[in-house]
Amino acid sequence: MQAIDPDYYKNLKMMLEYNLEDIGLDLTLSTEDHSFGRSRTIDLIKNGRNTKVTEENKEKYVSLVCQHRMTTSIEEQIKAYLDGFYELVKPDLISIFTAKELELLISGMPDIDTHDLKKHTDYQGYKASDKEIGWFWKILFSLSRSEKAAFLQFVTGSSKVPLAGFAELQGMRGIQKFSIHKARGSSSALMSAHTCFNALDLPVYKTEVEMKEKLLYAILEGSEGFLFA
Numbered sequence: 001m002q003a004i005d006p007d008y009y010k011n012l013k014m015m016l017e018y019n020l021e022d023i024g025l026d027l028t029l030s031t032e033d034h035s036f037g038r039s040r041t042i043d044l045i046k047n048g049r050n051t052k053v054t055e056e057n058k059e060k061y062v063s064l065v066c067q068h069r070m071t072t073s074i075e076e077q078i079k080a081y082l083d084g085f086y087e088l089v090k091p092d093l094i095s096i097f098t099a100k101e102l103e104l105l106i107s108g109m110p111d112i113d114t115h116d117l118k119k120h121t122d123y124q125g126y127k128a129s130d131k132e133i134g135w136f137w138k139i140l141f142s143l144s145r146s147e148k149a150a151f152l153q154f155v156t157g158s159s160k161v162p163l164a165g166f167a168e169l170q171g172m173r174g175i176q177k178f179s180i181h182k183a184r185g186s187s188s189a190l191m192s193a194h195t196c197f198n199a200l201d202l203p204v205y206k207t208e209v210e211m212k213e214k215l216l217y218a219i220l221e222g223s224e225g226f227l228f229a
Helices: 007-015 058-070 072-088 098-105 114-119 131-142 143-155 208-220
Strands: 030-035 039-044 120-124 176-184 192-194 199-202
Touching: 007 058, 030 058, 058 072, 098 143, 114 120, 114 131, 131 208, 143 208
Parallel strands: 120 176, 176 199
Antiparallel strands: 030 039, 192 199
C-alpha cells in the first residue's frame, strides 16, 4: 500500500497508532468507489456500511480496506491480464520460479556498474570515509554478476538498471538515489532494505568478513523479508 498510495498509507498508519476519537475519525467497515463519474459504497463485511470502526476492530478494517484496494477492486483487470499471459505461457511452466527469478528470466542478467552506483549513493549516519563503508564497497565490487543482481533486487525491488544510470534511479516519489543508513541495535543483526526508498539499513559490523556473510545471507537467503516501511 505504501508504494501504491503513500498518503493513504500514512493515514492508515496514523489510524493504527492513535485513538480514533483523538484524530476525529468516524468510519464504517465500508469504502467508497469512485469510477466512471459515479460513487458507490462497498461493504468490506456483510452490512459493513452500518458497522462502526472501533479501537477493537480497526486493525481488521485496515486489513480489509488494503485487500480491497490492492486485489478485490482490480480483480477483473488482474484476471484479464492473467488470462492473456497464460495463453502465451502455461502456468505450469512458470510455477517453479519465484517472482524475482521470473524477472531475471524475462529481463536477463543485468550489467551493473558498481562504480556508477557508488558515485550516486547518499549516506545517513555514515560518512563515505568510514571504514564500514569502505568494507561495504569492497564487498560489493567482489560479488559475482548474479550476486550483484540479487543485491539490486534486495535494495530496490527490481534487478533492472536505469537506462541513464543510477543517477536516474526511481523510487516511490520519482528519482531517489540509493542510500545507506546506519542501523542501530545489535551488530549481529542482518541488514535490511526499504525498497520504496532504495535504502539499505547497514548495522555496524565488527569485521569485513562478518559484513560479507550478513550481506550474502540477506540477498540470497533472507530476501523474502524485505521491509516496506
